[in-house]
Amino acid sequence: MKNTLLLTTLLLFTYSCNNIQEKNTVTTTVNPVDIWGENPWPDIRKKRINTLLPEALKAAAVDCWLVVCRENNNDPMAEHIGGENAGGTAVFMFYNDSDGFHSLVFSPSGESTALDELDIHDKVISVERGTSAIDTAIAFIKTKDFKNIAVNISEENALADGLSHTQYQELETKLGELSNLLVPSTEVVYEWLSIKLPEEVEIMRKAAQITADWQIEAYTQVIPGQTTDADVAKFLKEKMKIYGVTDGWSPDQNPNVNSGPDRGHSHATNKVIMPGDVIQIDFGIKVHNRWVTDIQRFAYVLKPGETVAPEDITHYWNSSKAGNRAALAAMKPGVKGVDVDRAQRVLMEQAGSEYVMWSTGHPVGYVAHDIGPNLGGSQASHIRPASNKILKEGMTFAFDGFHAWKLDDGQIKTISVEEMAVVTDEGAEYLISPQEDLILISSKK
Structure with a gap:
């Protein structure tokens, strides 16, 4: 799997204060041409x-x-x-x-x-x-x-x-x-x-790497008990401004940062991030005002005395990751979108996941929810036409592995391991290396 940029080459700006809320606004910008080249x-x-x-x-x-x-x-x-x-x-x-x-x-x-x-x-x-x-x-x-x-x-x-x-x-x-x-x-x-040229895939590959790297960097800024979901979103908005990119979807809901119960497609709120929280960042950027990304990264906030995530959270994470990997394995030319959805739904049931209404995945490219086969429908009362469309070489997708569970108050929390992939002549490949482990955030800062 090819990573076009390393995280260390991207972190050109650091924030030395303890709380994102207290950090000074960065006014330095990067010439987008230096990062992305001339618009192709x-x-x-x-x-x-x-x-x-x-x-x-x-x-x-x-x-x-x-x-x-x-x-x-x-x-x-x-x-x-x-x-x-x-x-x-x-x-x-x-x-x-x-x-x-x-x-x-x-x-x-x-x-x-x-x-x-x-x-x-x-x-x-x-x-x-x-x-x-x-x-x-x-x-x-x-x-x-x-x-x-x-x-x-x-x-x-x-x-x-x-x-x-x-x-x-x-x-x-x-x-x-x-x-x-x-x-x-x-x-x-x-x-x-629905089909993207190889050079378009390479642009999306580079953009996907940056999208993921910024999310990982954002997690390093979190101070449990102080940082809010909105603070994390603001940090990512600043990165976009610095690097001359725009939102992958509606600016009010990009990024969606959520450390609480599920909110669906939503804006980040002022909820304070606390020990024991599972944090979701759903984030996408648009480069050259044309190609977009859609990637999620997840973190767990360790409680005092914890050095690893507890057994139940680890199970939820591994279940979600397995679903994502099963979906990728099912992607190949000639397969229907609904069959990709079914491949990971089987694992969800075996792992004891609560019901998740979202499709496993969707095309991504010129917009976040682009034209192409929908990777969903296997649990629906009827299969929408886009889910019966077949996958073809050159199609690009953002897709999830799901596991949902009930919190102590009865509300639902979902881990949705979302990666991006392109269909090849023989199967499919991730655009960038997928997230393998939950990012762990210490309660001591």
Whole structure:
């Protein structure tokens, strides 16, 4: 397993005071380019369009994918296809024919030159003022023999549901009898975005290592009886600011630091961390404003006189870890998401875990809960469609091993060993070395 950065190379800043609350705010920042390099998205995007999108169209059994972009209320897919700077209405078309794969844009003349210079698409056709890009695109469609045309309408996938009602009406009216060619782009977007290029995986690997290392560093700052969950979260927010990264999901709930009973997706509170607590940090960062991580690290606060975690906590930890390892072992091309979930649920039952409502895992990449197979559903009354999707090489996941138990007051506490992995041609591999042991925090500081 490859670790791209060692913890010792990351800890560029130390905090010498005893309590996170008392530490001075660090104003020094790091040049993000020194850490992450220049943003590779332009090159990666072009490669994704030319190598992955043709196969996605084939997998979805779609001849052509048409996306309408515009200013102020743009399509969610705009940044993935090069339409993020659209002002006037522009039409982006991607299609396979007997000559191969093509990417064609009908762009307003005021923007077409700059778009063409980006060299993303095979051809950018300038549409003069007073002329409709949609009309021009439809005239082109009438010269082709497409059996279907996918547009961004979807009941299942918000990222594939960007075509407005009025845009759809215009397409339908102007296509006339050809409007029966229009189909939802759900499967095209799914097949395309669910697969990550190797260079994208490497970016996520580096980001995952930093995400985990910062959590481990945050635990070294905890003073039982003084430090709050919110203090730990604030420490990680400062690290993000220093290193020029943003939140992997909603800023109000990232990181989720919880030393008490389960709170689900939540913000960190002012609960004081005490001896005997199991602490969860659920944390993700976004690098290059594009790729995100989602990793959890767990710690136990030793009670006075303890040098190791007690037997019950050790059992809960080992049970959770075993579930995570079983899920990884079940990941391989051709396996359904629900089968990965089932692999660790069997161990949960054997270990005496309380019921956990969460899925074992989810795709992660461009957003924390990305497009791809859901690793869940084996205990549900019905299996949602995403859990019946099969895993493919290049898919990336964040996934948990669970063990839940009742606290003395009857509330539930869950350890959810969350790691990140990529599906390979033969199975799956962790992006970074997984957490093997509970981090132990002494009550004496």
